[in-house]
Amino acid sequence: MRNLLYLLLLCVLASCKTPEARRPVSQNSGSYIDASIARNKKLNKAEESAILKEIKNNPEQEYIASADGFWYTYDTKEKDSIDKSFPQVGDVVTFTYDIQSIAGEEIVSKKELGTQTYQIDQSNQELMPGLRAGIKLMREGETVTFLFPSHKAFGYYGYENKIGMNRPIKSTVTLQSITLKTEQE
Template sequence: MLLFKTFLTGILLVSLQGCSKKVEARRPITATTGSSIQQSIEKNKKLNAAEENAIENIIKNLDEKFERSANGFYYTFVKKDSIVGVHPKFGDRVTFEYDVVSLNGDTIYKKEELSPITKSLDQEYGIFRGMRAALKLMKTGEELIVFFPSYTAYGYYGDNNRIGANTPFKSRVRLLGITVEK
């Protein structure tokens, strides 16, 4: 019985002592600085500059005159409709076809493998960023040749199939139809 009372007294003292201590915040084992983020930013800037330089070197040797869009891709109209028509806007459904060709000319996807596609321009997961912007430049029946740097296309992840990470490419895009949403 004495042993039991001593045991209970010991537990009581330990628990009271634990309550009287001030709780201190735990400190991280390692402190990180912004240097790794800055290194990543610098690496991406160099990658983007190299991709744009490669694209500019290709298009300067072509007969067509390419424009650089505000979104970062380069394009030229193969077929342009001079008649007044409507350009698709955010929320409209578009039907289009395109192919994917590497910068060195290897076909990654034939248009028959990908097309036709009907998607809403507000579906972020359905159309990559550069393609959404390119489609907004077009009217039904028009056709573009577009060079997409990787940051306007599939970026760091690729398409999880044939387009690898950080892969710029060329596409021939044709807008087949627009369904204007109210």
């Protein structure tokens, strides 16, 4: 009887175990992601080379590398910069800009694009990510030329059959006015 009780206790303890996770029937190796990463690294390197070549071809311009992944140079820098501030979140800016190939050939003129109004980081306006970040580096009255890699410009989609996918661009922006958020209220 005692042996039967031990045997029953042993069976109960042996059958109590934690549930095991089910494994997927098929597993992907991640080769698509690896290939995509390699392709994007190659694309970024080629775009950066084209941008650096353009910078090298214009030694009279002093280009600055931004923390946001693009380059820019001041064509017209505000002399009284102490009195003027950069646009802040909620401020409304008015500006004009053009779109050029990285070599400087005009793709879309300032006239075609017209005067733009944009509320900093508050608007759903369709602006290039690089342009949104670049405007924050400008003061009223300044003109800046930006060199944007494709991921800061129009990326994979391009622009209205005028710019192909994954093309770096140049854009010259003139910040005409800044209306402070406090002035709007």
